[in-house]
Amino acid sequence: MGKEYETVIGLEVHVELATKTKIFCGCSTEFGKEPNSHTCPVCTGMPGSLPVLNRQVLEYAIAVGLATNCDITRYGKFDRKNYFYPDNPQNYQISQLYLPICRNGGVEIETKEGGKKTVGIHEIHMEEDAGKLIHDEWEDCTLVDYNRSGVPLIEIVSEPDMRSAEEVIAYLEKLRLIIQYLGASDCKLQEGSMRADVNLSVREAGSQEFGTRTEMKNLNSFKAITRAIEGEKERQIDLLEEGRKVIQETRRWDDAKGESYAMRSKEDAQDYRYFPDPDLVPIVVSDEMLDEIRAKQPEFRTEKMKRYKEEYNIPDYDIEIITGEKRMADIFEETVAVCNQPKKVSNWLMGETLRLMKEKEVDAADLRFSPENLAKLIELNDTGVINNTVAKEVFEVMFDSDVSPEKYVEEHGLKSVNDEGALRKTIEAVIAENPQSVEDYRSGKEKAIGFLVGQTMKAMKGKADPAMVNKILKELL
Ligand code: ADP
Ligand code: MG
Ligand code: ZN
Numbered sequence: 165m166g167k168e169y170e171t172v173i174g175l176e177v178h179v180e181l182a183t184k185t186k187i188f189c190g191c192s193t194e195f196g197k198e199p200n201s202h203t204c205p206v207c208t209g210m211p212g213s214l215p216v217l218n219r220q221v222l223e224y225a226i227a228v229g230l231a232t233n234c235d236i237t238r239y240g241k242f243d244r245k246n247y248f249y250p251d252n253p254q255n256y257q258i259s260q261l262y263l264p265i266c267r268n269g270g271v272e273i274e275t276k277e278g279g280k281k282t283v284g285i286h287e288i289h290m291e292e293d294a295g296k297l298i299h300d301e302w303e304d305c306t307l308v309d310y311n312r313s314g315v316p317l318i319e320i321v322s323e324p325d326m327r328s329a330e331e332v333i334a335y336l337e338k339l340r341l342i343i344q345y346l347g348a349s350d351c352k353l354q355e356g357s358m359r360a361d362v363n364l365s366v367r368e369a370g371s372q373e374f375g376t377r378t379e380m381k382n383l384n385s386f387k388a389i390t391r392a393i394e395g396e397k398e399r400q401i402d403l404l405e406e407g408r409k410v411i412q413e414t415r416r417w418d419d420a421k422g423e424s425y426a427m428r429s430k431e432d433a434q435d436y437r438y439f440p441d442p443d444l445v446p447i448v449v450s451d452e453m454l455d456e457i458r459a460k461q462p463e464f465r466t467e468k469m470k471r472y473k474e475e476y477n478i479p480d481y482d483i484e485i486i487t488g489e490k491r492m493a494d495i496f497e498e499t500v501a502v503c504n505q506p507k508k509v510s511n512w513l514m515g516e517t518l519r520l521m522k523e524k525e526v527d528a529a530d531l532r533f534s535p536e537n538l539a540k541l542i543e544l545n546d547t548g549v550i551n552n553t554v555a556k557e558v559f560e561v562m563f564d565s566d567v568s569p570e571k572y573v574e575e576h577g578l579k580s581v582n583d584e585g586a587l588r589k590t591i592e593a594v595i596a597e598n599p600q601s602v603e604d605y606r607s608g609k610e611k612a613i614g615f616l617v618g619q620t621m622k623a624m625k626g627k628a629d630p631a632m633v634n635k636i637l638k639e640l641l
Contacts, residue, residue, distance in 0.1 A: 167368055167369075167405075168368065168369035168370075169366045169367065169368060169369060169397075169401050169404075170327060170366065170367055170368070170369045170371075171327055171328060171364060171365075171366055171393070171397050172324050172326075172327065172364070172365045172366070172367060172374055172375070172377075173324065173326040173327070173328075173331070173332055173362060173363065173364050173393065174321075174322050174323060174324035174325070174326070174363045174377075175320075175321075175322045175326070175332065175335065175336070175360050175361065175362060175363070176319060176320070176321050176322075176360070176361040176363070176379075177319065177320040177321075177322075177336070177339060177358065177359070177360050177361075178317050178318070178319050178320075178358070178359045178360075178361075179228075179317060179318050179319075179320065179339075179343055179348070179349045179351060179357065179358050179359075180193075180293065180315055180316070180317055180349055180356070180357040180358075181220075181221055181224045181225075181315075181316040181317065181318060181348055181349055182224075182347065182348060182349050182350065183218055183220045183221055183224070183316055184220075185218060186202075186206075186207055186218065186292070186314035186315055186316065187215075187217065187218050187221050187258075187290070187291075187292050187314055187315070187316035187317075188206055188207070188215030188216060188217060188218070188258065188292065188314055188444075189204050189206035189207050189215065189216070189314055190204070191203060191204050191206075191207055191314065193315050193316075195355075197311060199298075199307070199309035199311060200309055200310050200311060201311065202311045203310045203311065203313070206314065207253075207292075207310060207313045207314030208253050208310050208313065209252075209253030209254035209255070209313075214443055215258065215441075215443055215444055216444075217242075217444060217447070218316065221290055221316040222265070222290070222447065222449075223453075223457055224316075224318070224346070224348040224349075225265045225266065225288060225289075225290050225318050226265065226266070226449065226453075226454070226457050227346050227348060227457050227460070227461065228266070228288060228318060228320070228342065228343060228346060228348055229265060229266030229269060229288050230457065230458060230461060231342045231345075231346060231461065231464065232266070232269040232270065232271050232285050232288070232320075232339075232342065233269045233270055233271070233285075234266035234267055234268060234269030234285060234287075234288060235266065235267050235268050235269070236265065236266055236449055236454060237263050237264065237265050237266065237267065237447075237449070238448070238449045239263070239446060239447070239448055239449075240260065240263040240264070240265055240446065240447040240449070241260070241262070241263050241440050241441070241444070241446045241447060242258050242259065242260055242290075242440070242441045242444045242447075243258075243259060243260055243261045243262060243438045243439060243440050243441060244256040244257070244258060244259075244438065244439055244440075244441050245257045245258075245259045245261070245291075245436045245438055246436055246437045246438070247436060249294070250295075250297060250306070250308055251294040251295040251296060251297050251308060251313070252294050252295070252313075253295065253310065253313060257291060257292060257294065258291060258292050258441055258444070259289060259290075259291035259292075259319075260289035260290055260291065261289075261438045262438075262440070264287040264288060264289035264290075265288060265289060265290055265447070265449075266285070266287060266288035266289075267286070267287045267288075268284075268285070268286075268287075269284070269285035269288070270282045270283060270284045270285050270323075271283055271285065271335065271338050271339065271342070272338075273331060273334040273335050273338055274334060275330075275331060275334075276328070276330050276331075281325075281331070282325070283322055283323070283325045283326060283331070283335045284322065284323030284325050285320060285321070285322055285323070286321045286322060286323050287321050288318050288319065288320045288321070289318065289319050289321075290316065290317070290318055291316075291317050291318075291319060292313070292314045292315070292316065292317065293312050293313065293314065293315040293316070293317050294312065294313060295308050295309055295310040295311070295312055295313040296308070296309045296311070296312050320339065322335065324363065324365075324374065324377075328393075329389065329390040329393040329394060332360075332362070332389060332390075332393060333386050333389065333390065336358075336360060336386065336389070339351075339358075340358060341464075341465055341488070341490070342464065343358075344489075344490040344491075344529070345462050345463075345464055345465065345490050346461075346462060347462075350529045352527065352529065353383075353384050353385050353386065354384055354385060356384065359383075359384070360383055360389060361379055361380065361381050361383075362379070362380045362383060362389065362392060362393060362396075363377045363378070363379045363380075364377055364378060364380065364393060364396050364397065364400070365377035365378075365400070365410065366397060366400045366401055366404065366410075375400070375404075375410060376409065376410040376411070376412050377410075377412060378396060378400070378410065378411075378412065378413055378414070378415050378424075379413075379414045379415070380392050380396060380414075380415050380416070380417045380424055381414060381415075381416055381417070381427070382416050382417050382418075383417055383419075385419075388417065388419040391417075391419060391422060392417040392419070392424065395417070395422060395423060395424060396415070396417075396424060399424070411426075411429070412429070413426050413427070413428065413429050414426075414427045414428050414429075415427060465487050465488075468487045468493060469483050469484070469487050472486070472487065476500065476506035476507075476510075477506065477507075478506050478507055478510045479510075482510045482513075482514050485513075485514060485518070486510065486513055486514075489528035489529070490528075490529075491528045491529050491530075491531050492513060492517075492528050492531070494535075495513065495531060495533075495535055495538070496509055496510065496513060498535035499535040499538045499539050499542075501535070502535060502536060502539035503539035503542050503543060505542060505546075508542050508546075509538065509539075509542065512538060512541075512542070512559070516556060516559050516560070516563075517531070517563070520559075520560060520563045524563075524564075526563075531563075532563070532564075532565070532566045533559075533562040533563055533566045534566055537562055537566060537567070537568060537569055538559075538562070540568070540569050540570055541555060541558060541559060541562065541569040544558075544569055544570065544573060548580060548629065549573065549579055549580065550573055550578055550579060550580055551580050551626075551627070551628070551629050551630065553621075553626055553630075554573070554578045554580070554626060554627065557578070557626075558572055558573060558578065577627075578626075578627060579627065580627050580628060580629055581624060581627050581628055584632070584636070587620075587624070587628055587632065587633065587636060588636055588640075590620055590623050590624055590628075591616075591620050591633065591636050591637055591640060592640065593623070594616055594619045594620050594623060595616070595637075595640060595641070597619075598615070598616060598619060601613075601615050601616055602616070602641065605641055606641065613634070613637060613638070613641075616637055617630060617633050617634060617637065620633045620637070621633065
């Protein structure tokens with residue numbers, strides 16, 4: 165009782181690579197198409213068909229390995245992991261057990277206390293994804309779609325170096341950013357292009373040995389991962405406190421119920437009868453290939469943050485948020501390249517963009533408006549063609565469907581009315597119709613002018629410049 169426990173966590177992260185075609189055949193990897201329309205004898209496991217490795221898969225895997233400080237295996241191979249399941253038409257998955265493409269890496273994360281810590285990467289290997297089973301309760305049957313069968317994956321296996329949910333999230337964020345910056349995947353947890361299995365054990369604080377671990381699957385958001393870790397930690401501590409043992413097993417986390425349940429006992433490598441795949445030639449990574457990939461590595465976040473500070477002179481907070489998403493950083497840089505107004509571009513991203521992303525639940529990776537259109541909008545606003553209110557209104561339409569702001573303003577007659585004469589007439593009418601407010605203002609209630617400005621803007625359908633309305637109102641009153 166009252167014992168202190170430490171949580172030990174290691175992750176197995178699967179990432180779907182953004183190649184156009186599958187890992188061992190020429191079928192498209194495109195998502196959401198008619199079931200079984202992207203299939204061929206190779207990815208449906210027909211006898212006699214022969215796999216050929218997609219070079220882009222190897223390049224992405226190496227690029228991720230270099231970016232995570234791994235050693236690259238120069239002479240590697242693929243192995244067959246044998247098991248029967250209807251989503252696995254070959255009865256084996258082509259994976260890498262003995263000679264994974266990358267080993268002995270690690271990434272640095274920031275801990276809650278503000279310190280830094282390295283999470284080791286045991287290995288990264290390449291493998292193929294399985295098909296998808298669809299359980300149709302209506303027809304009381306199970307259907308299978310092999311479009312995903314043979315989609316390339318890398319599996320990144322960490323060392324058991326994490327000690328809390330915060331560290332796990334920091335590690336996943338770090339991986340996600342590196343991979344997004346490389347363009348190797350969009351890493352969307354919700355859509356399954358990034359999936360994390362959490363291995364967790366607890367031990368008495370100060371103990372040198374690891375406790376027995378469980379593995380949790382089915383975690384598709386950072387929030388679910390955090391809840392699953394908290395839940396599993398409690399469950400294991402309770403078992404130990406009762407003098408019972410943790411059983412090594414795979415558990416499925418039910419996020420709706422907030423509890424996990426046992427799926428199957430943990431299988432060992434020998435259960436899969438791994439052996440080298442005789443259909444694939446060994447993977448030889450030449451010096452030239454490594455140099456080529458190294459030369460193509462992009463600017464990563466730390467360097468980008470430094471450059472933004474020197475080049476754009478925007479606040480640190482803006483830099484932090486913008487470089488925190490590859491797509492944001494791309495939009496930012498491309499828009500600034502067109503309009504050369506870093507602070508204004510940053511304001512649109514930090515303000516309206518973040519607000520609408522939250523309101524409409526849109527991922528940064530799915531932002532649709534083009535840098536050209538954002539630059540144009542800024543120009544229209546700057547030159548007084550449209551006022552701030554209208555600019556926001558147009559931006560929202562751009563956010564949804566990337567319309568040209570110029571065209572939209574034109575077609576909807578949203579240009580500011582800069583004709584002082586017309587404005588003056590409207591204001592005179594507003595004054596005439598609202599004697600009470602006029603009276604209030606004249607007797608010292610400064611606030612009353614706000615109402616009159618509002619009425620004028622309404623009469624002008626929002627197309628007047630509020631500063632100008634204010635000025636004329638004050639003159640006339
Ligand atoms: P297996 O080959 O059985 O899947 P691994 O040694 O490859 O086991 O480990 C799988 C994952 O589990 C790795 O991410 C590793 O860091 C993690 N892990 C291993 N032992 C423990 C433990 N005692 N507690 C928590 N995580 C662990
Ligand atoms: Mg494993
Ligand atoms: Zn195919």
